[in-house]
Amino acid sequence: MTTLTSPSRVRFGDLVAAEWIKTRSLRSTWWTIAFAGLFVTGSAAVAALADYRNLAAGTTVRRPADFLPFDAYPQPRYMTLMLIAGCVGAVTVVSEYSSGLIRATTVAVPARGSVILAKATVTAALWTAVGTVVSSGSFLVSQAILNERHTGVSITHPGVPRTLVASALLAPVCALVGLGLGVLIRHSAATMATCAFTLLMLPTVFSQSRRWSADANHTMVVAAWQRLVQNWGPEPGSRMFTATVPGSWTVYALWPLIAVVVAVLVVRKRDV
Template sequence: MTTLTSVPRTTPVAAPTARFRDLLASEWIKMWSLRSTSWTIALTVLFVIGSTVVATSSDAAAGSAPADFRPFDAYPPAGYWTLMLVASSIGALTVVSEYHSGLIRTTTVAVPARGSLVLAKAAVTAALWTVVGTVAATGSFLVSQALLDGQHAGVPITHPGVLRPLLASALLAPVCALVGLGLGVLIRHAAGTMVTSVFALLMLPPMFSESNRWSADIKHALVSAAWTRLIQTWEPDPGSLAYSATVPGSWAVYLLWPLLTVALAVFAVRRRDV
């Protein structure tokens, strides 16, 4: 005689939803898992500060000791254009590398909330490059003023006119990194993203002048032009025929470029397949 026993019905246990702080931790680990991240950042900071040494030493050797703070000695364009290029490239690679390797499929299966995933990448990228930009900008300022102290022309960090160029140069790195990240999500191709980033951030501004209103408006809406205006400590000549950018407008460019590119990236990943 056989006794029948009832088997308890089992219900599948759903995996807990990934919290946003878990996404941040995951993106942080993935970013530093790339071997190139640490040494690329270190070399970039060294190059930026080195370009400051060259620019300041050249002016000091020529005997052109400034009577006031000159930001183009502390923040030479060559060094900061390189910083823009590297920051946008690394920002793009945080996304493009996953598309290239196919890891993005695994990531989106584990985290169906694709918008949150992009926002986590953006938060980690912004935090990292804010630190990098702050180190580069502060180092550039301190080195330049140390060199100018030999001519009794150095100024302290509390000197009037120092804070805005310092802040603008520090924030240039995260702005460009987020632009690169947003373009990486939209284009999803390494070469296309790099070319678009270089064109928008570095090549496009010199194509426009400030002699015409429409041309000046386009130029002033670009990141590198906004940085140039923000580190400028003197006011434009009111008698000049050129259309000069404003400081509030340049800060708005700093805000809108990363905001719009990341917002478009979030919208794109929610509307299309991986």
């Protein structure tokens, strides 16, 4: 005699495991991560070498206790990392919509919000690991070069821990923003363009010389990162409005949180 049993409820851990299998099975993801890591770390080495040569030529005066964060974290290269992380985070969702796999996923797991949360968990964990490796590598490589001129600093130097953490978290913040945009837009080209505009182009619209414009600029991810890695305040007499460190950490927290919450709400109410 056959006994019919109801199917067991899918656990969140199972969803996370399934999303991890999807992510690691894409070779393009690993090639992209490797390229981004080598590019950013190599750029830190190039920036440090430039300062190294300037010190040798006597064109740069620097005390051994100084820490210039953009030797280790060149701004244009970290903006490239922001764009790559955001686009890969978007592809996590957009690729399923374009291939039609999302239909099979929602049939297997009707709880669409849980699926998005699982994707967000895997994306955050992966890019936090990537960001930590890249941030630490950039710092260690740059300071090893500058140590040849006795101008490198240790990881415990004032300002360094905050800079390391902010740079490590920049990648997962942008990846989650990209994931949220992917759920909202669902089309590859439009999502990539919106991601680039939101993360990199929109902040340049706002000046820091006027209060309202500076306040708008300070709500952007790239502006928050720049403030967190900056170890000095505004120049005396400067008319520029500078963001606060607590405010910048708040921006770091709110962007991915809002992106994921909106994505969960949208996917629950919209047809696949």
